Amino acid sequence: MGGSTDVDEAFEWMIDRSGGGDFVVIRATGTDAYNDYIYNLGKVNSVETIIITSIEMANKPSIESKIKNAEALFIAGGDQWDYVKFWKNTKVEDAINYLINTRHVPVGGTSAGCAILGHVYFSAQYGTVTSSQALNNPYDRRVTLGRDDFIDIPILQQTITDTHYDNPDRKGRHTVFLARMVQDWSMNAKGIGVEEETAVCIDANNIATVFGYGNGTAFFLQKTDLGPEVCQPNTKLTWNRNSQAVKIYKIENALNGNGSFNLNDWSTASGGTWSYFWVNEGIFHEE
CATH class of the missing domain: 3.40.50.880 (Class I glutamine amidotransferase (GATase) domain)
Known part of the structure; x- marks a missing residue:
């Protein structure tokens, strides 16, 4: 997504392809405002936002596990340099790529989350x-x-x-x-x-x-x-x-x-x- 107002229909598209499972949002700043928004757009089992603000957090096995078990993943907007400096070469990166290339679940992002x-x-x-x-x-x-x-x-x-x-x-x-x-x-x-x-x-x-x-x-x-x-x-x-x-x-x-x-x-x-x-x-x- 290109930023500004989120596109409801794009999230619904992701939800449809997720099988209605666990929807995870990751970001480095901000709030969990996506939780209620996504939950109200379609049938999902759960929605969780994880705010990952350091390399140490990005290497936590518990966070890696939550991402790997997601049925859909969305990367929120913010500053893409935060995502690069905190997440690159970490368990978070591994988990994202696992979703894309092993489990083939929908993965998307907006603004900075799309830019990476x-x-x-x-x-x-x-x-x-x-x-x-x-x-x-x-x-x-x-x-x-x-x-x-x-x-x-x-x-x-x-x-x-x-x-x-x-x-x-x-x-x-x-x-x-x-x-x-x-x-x-x-x-x-x-x-x-x-x-x-x-x-x-x-x-x-x-x-x-x-x-x-x-x-x-x-x-x-x-x-x-x-x-x-x-x-x-x-x-x-x-x-x-x-x-x-x-x-x-x-x-x-x-x-x-x-x-x-x-x-x-x-x-x-x-x-x-x-x-x-x-x-x-x-x-x-x-x-």
Whole structure:
């Protein structure tokens, strides 16, 4: 989910696929406000929020056990650097990946909780970075990317998520993240950008559907044939490639779900429109 107002229908989608068992929410700050909210959305056995605020807590066997036994897991919003510094390389990380890859239960997140779900992620180690800052210097110290060392969702390999896509506009910085993935690691870089009040739900066949309110949109980004023309420290990004640097598919949300996007091939899609992002000397453009 892209942040702001939670999307009831996305939680209902998770509950339906959980079998009505134990629903666990994890976070590093905040309250247990999700408990009553989720409990009232559908038939679940229980809802519990676990606030994990240190490496020591993240390595507690009791917390690991609660996560491993969940039938659905949701990562709340907050500061993703808290999640990286407290949870990476701990029993919590192991438990999350166990749910994803062994038990195959629904796992999701909103805002910062969504930002860490890709195999590549913006860690926010030095705070957030704006599109303008990133476009003017793709190697700004705030452009901190992790890769292949945290949450392991296989279908999101070489993929980075971004949220609050419309408030503020984060399309530019997301394009920079993809440029860095190509420049630094020669990846076939892909991304999923989610506007507020919007949720991307990916089923067991890796087909994404977009839920939400208020005409929000989800964006599926992929590099085209060539990487950036100019991507180096202290220099404005240029990634033009005949105004077709990054191919995107846009799907507007709907209360009961809209569109489909096949993450197996990143080409089979319906209910949306194809377009492009590109950058000239630090200026972001969208078709």
